[in-house]
Amino acid sequence: MNAVVYDRYGSFDVLSYKQVADPVPAAGQVLIRAKAAAVHVGDCFAVHGEPYAMRLQTGLFRPKTGVPGFDVSGVVESVGQSVRTFAPGDEVFGVGNGTCAELVCADASTLALRPKRLSFAESAVLPTSGLAALHALRDIAKLGRGQRVLVVGASGGVGMFAVQIAKSLGAEVTGVCSGRNVDLVRSIGADHVIDYTREDFAKGSARYDLVFDNVENRSVADCRSVLTADGMLICNSGTGATGLRMLVRLVRPLLLNPFVRHKLRRYLSMPNHADLVQLAELAERGVLRPVIAQTFPLAQTRDALAFVQSGHAAGKVVVQIA
Ligand SMILES: NC(=O)c1ccc[n+]([C@@H]2O[C@H](COP(=O)([O-])OP(=O)(O)OC[C@H]3O[C@@H](n4cnc5c(N)ncnc54)[C@H](OP(=O)(O)O)[C@@H]3O)[C@@H](O)[C@H]2O)c1
Incomplete structure (x- = not known):
């Protein structure tokens, strides 16, 4: 698959766009063919490895996942052996590991069916x-x-x-x-x-x-x-x-x-299935109407992150994948 990758913490220059091996979902995970990812300031922290507390999640000395991005929407490609809540073909959104990639692994517990009233890009900006x-x-x-x-x-x-x-x-x-x-x-x-x-x-x-x-x-x-x-x-x-x-x-x-x-x-907000379902319901009722500040192609994820880091995006920043 094509993905944006990095093997050390640093400025956005550590990011490169290349072909890498497809990720393999663990037992409780879902493999998603990503349509869109959304980036936010936490993704910038994860690339920089700062604030250091972030490394408890992303890897102490080196990035664990090596692909930026947490928020995603897309179509389920396959599911791990213990996943009963989703099946191939389901259109989902939520929080995954390394979402600036064509294929993304995510825990089933941090996903939900996406609101059909929204586009994939609009669905991707909801989670975090x-x-x-x-x-x-x-x-x-x-x-x-x-x-x-x-x-x-x-x-x-x-x-x-x-x-x-x-x-x-x-x-x-x-x-x-x-x-x-x-x-x-x-x-x-x-x-x-x-x-x-x-x-x-x-x-x-x-x-x-x-x-x-x-x-x-x-x-x-x-x-x-x-x-x-x-x-x-x-x-x-x-x-x-x-x-x-x-x-x-x-x-x-x-x-x-x-x-x-x-x-x-x-407070620290943590993703969970029930609250993602609630966000999807709010979106279906027209309560949540995401505003997208700008959309970048996957190969330009670096620019998307720099835009987020400017601190003045009006709404959410999307990485369009498919
Ligand atoms: N607690 C948690 O678990 C959790 C989860 C997610 C995010 N966060 C935190 O939430 C914060 C906000 O994230 P975000 O994604 O909303 O950031 P963001 O998209 O970058 O938004 C920042 C906004 O702040 C506005 N702004 C800048 N200076 C301002 C000022 N002096 N007065 C009022 N508004 C000003 C900007 O608007 P203008 O362009 O109009 O200035 C911009 O729209 C981040 O620090 C992030 O770390 C916390």
Whole structure:
């Protein structure tokens, strides 16, 4: 098969496009003939091998899989001997290992049948970002009707789904993005949009039950200043800092939490079949309408990752495979 591969961590120059042996699914895995992959900042981390914590998943000294990409959609080619949930020919989406390739192995537990209302490319962008938004809003915030939410980074992969899911839960949503994305964020359902190049949300008079911060370029104090008395701040950005600064940023809200009246949260979203099914249902009902910022051919995965790393893609970035 053709795939994008790398045998050491580094800049995107470590990536090359070549023919390699077909992967073989383990007993609980599914082999997918990929139609599309979607890339996000976690894929950039996996190529760089930084933040180092990422290597617990991708390989301590060398990349284990050696193919970038986690999100995928495609058609089941074959299934491992213990898989009963999928059969050859099923159209699926979910999280796999090394999805920037023509053939992809994925655990059956991190796949679901794809929503037919969406294209393969639109299906591929759902898993990681959609689940991150769902887990934050439904499980951590337990967001309900009439609550007011501020989504920082509303035009990004996670933010875009967060706006749509928050609306479907009955919340009043304010999105924060740059001026060029104001119309986009409004078009996906935000009730109010703050252009951060003109207006500082922390200086506004509005108060929110939840701040979902996908950028984290503002202090915890700034975010808390716009919360209601018992409001919640969910910190959700792994970018913009490295090394010790990153560690401090990651743990600060958790250490602070017991001493303040607000609820401060950070979380790790993990893929599972049931929640992928829920995302597919939301997509079939028209609640989730993915926005694709740009599509790249498989051979240009490197450019796709560089675009993601710029931090200003308006929506999701797709690698078209077939
Ligand atoms: N907790 C988890 O398990 C989990 C899972 C997935 C992702 N994440 C994290 O979620 C974060 C967001 O990921 P993503 O895929 O949504 O990133 P993304 O697609 O790169 O989106 C970033 C967005 O942030 C916006 N932005 C940049 N500067 C901003 C500012 N000052 N104020 C408001 N918005 C600003 C950009 O919009 P403009 O172009 O308009 O500036 C862009 O649309 C990442 O740090 C990632 O590590 C966490």
